[in-house]
Amino acid sequence: MTRDADRRGLTLIELVLALGLASLLVLALVKLIDTSMTLWRKTEERRSQNEMSSAVTELLASDLAAVESGPRGDLLVEWAPFDVDGDGIATLPCLRLRLVRAASAGEIERLQVASDAPVLGQGLLEVCWALLPASTAGARLEWDGVLWRGVRLYGPGAGLSLLDPRFFSSSGRPASGVLEEVTGGVLWFEALCASAGTDLSSGWESGAAREQSFASWDARGAARPDAERFVANEPGAAMSALVSPLGVQRPQLPRRMRLVFEVETARGKMRRVSTTADVGIKEGALRVDDASKLPPVGSFLLLGEEWLELLGTSGNEARVRRGQRGTRAAEHKAGAWLRHGEPSQREVVIPSQREEWRP
Incomplete structure (x- = not known):
């Protein structure tokens, strides 16, 4: 009797309890692995995003750090609106940034070899950055921004200048x-410019007043950004070209850029x-399918061709x-x-300029 009792197996209740506990352990393990993988994917995506953004900003910062401050220098920051939703009205702003900067001997040599015509070596490059829709206006009803960059030797014989109005x-x-x-x-690309009179103690508030930062810039003071085409192209109070005692016009460069x-x-x-x-034009509250997926308060949202602040x-x-970021309120369909x-x-600090900030 004792030997048979010792050899007795698990009862049905004990077996069910054991399977239940094992299932709970497996579910907990699966949940832990899923959470870990989700965190890993988020971390990897954020790391990849940070690396890409850092590479882009580093390249643009290097262009700005070498901007030419002499008589041949130039810096043009302007906005061009595009029609993305196919309604025939261009309202979504895209930034264009063009400049003349110093070039290394290696850069000059590489571009000289690639050029079809002889170019006078002046040690300078023209650089153009532009945010453009991935397709022509009206071809698709969703914004898909692509950031572009181009480089050209400065001087005659290299083709149409990147700063030419016809470019x-x-x-x-x-x-x-x-x-x-x-x-x-890319949903948004912006380059704010601060002059010597810009007051940054309260942040980079943009506008046309002297103490504000500027969303556009014309180093030649030639009214090149078209204010009638887009409101952010309105010239700021600091827009004026400098003239040296010898009568040579020099570019007016910002002190710092964000x-x-x-x-x-x-x-x-x-x-x-x-x-x-x-969504009507005057509505300030939007009904959405899942508000928990929205970014933090203060973030900007793109709805069609209209920017909103949450x-x-x-x-x-x-x-x-x-109607934020220079866009206008518009009607939007559900979905x-x-x-x-x-x-x-x-x-980015412009090295050729002294830091003389207002307190």
Whole structure:
């Protein structure tokens, strides 16, 4: 009797309990692995995004750090609106930044070899940065921004100057093959300029007053940014070319610049939020399908061709400030995407200028 009792197996209840405990342990392990993989993917995506943004800002910062301050120097920051939703009205602003900078001997040699015609060596380069739609206006109903960069030797014999008014056509696009793609998925690109009179104690508030920073810049004071085409092209109070005692015109350069990028990542595309009702022009609250996916308060959202600032959420309702970043409030249909990107920014000091900041 004792030997048979010792050899007795598990009862049905004990077996069920053991299987239940094992299942709980397996579920907990799977949950732990899933959470770890999710965190790893987020970390890798953020790291990749940071590396890409750092590479782009580093390249642009190196261009700005070498900007020419002598009589041949130039810096032009301007905005061009595009029609993305196909309504025939161009309202979504895209930045263009063009400059003349010093070049290394290696850069001159490489471009000289690639040039079809002899170019007078002047030790300078023309550089153009431009944010453009991935397709022509009206071809698709969703913004897909691509950042481009082009370089040209300064001087005669190298073709059309990148700072020539004819470089960009009336449609806002350059000649094919002149610029090279840097990165895609860009929702926003901005380069704020601060003059000696800019007061940065309260942040980089942009406007036309002398104490504000400027969303556009014309180092030659030639009214090249078209203020009638876009409001952010309005010249600031610091826009005036300098004239030396010898009568030579020199460029008026900013003291400092702030570069701002917002890129929509692959994860950001998967977490897009859509409106669940039509949006009128005056509405300040939007009904959305999942407000928990929205970015932090104070972030900017792109709805069609209109930028919004997120003020807060309540349930699945988002309170917003309409018509931001130079865009205008517009009507939107239910089901429209609210898009947002991962922001990154960098401040660049223009070495040729002294730091004389207002307290």
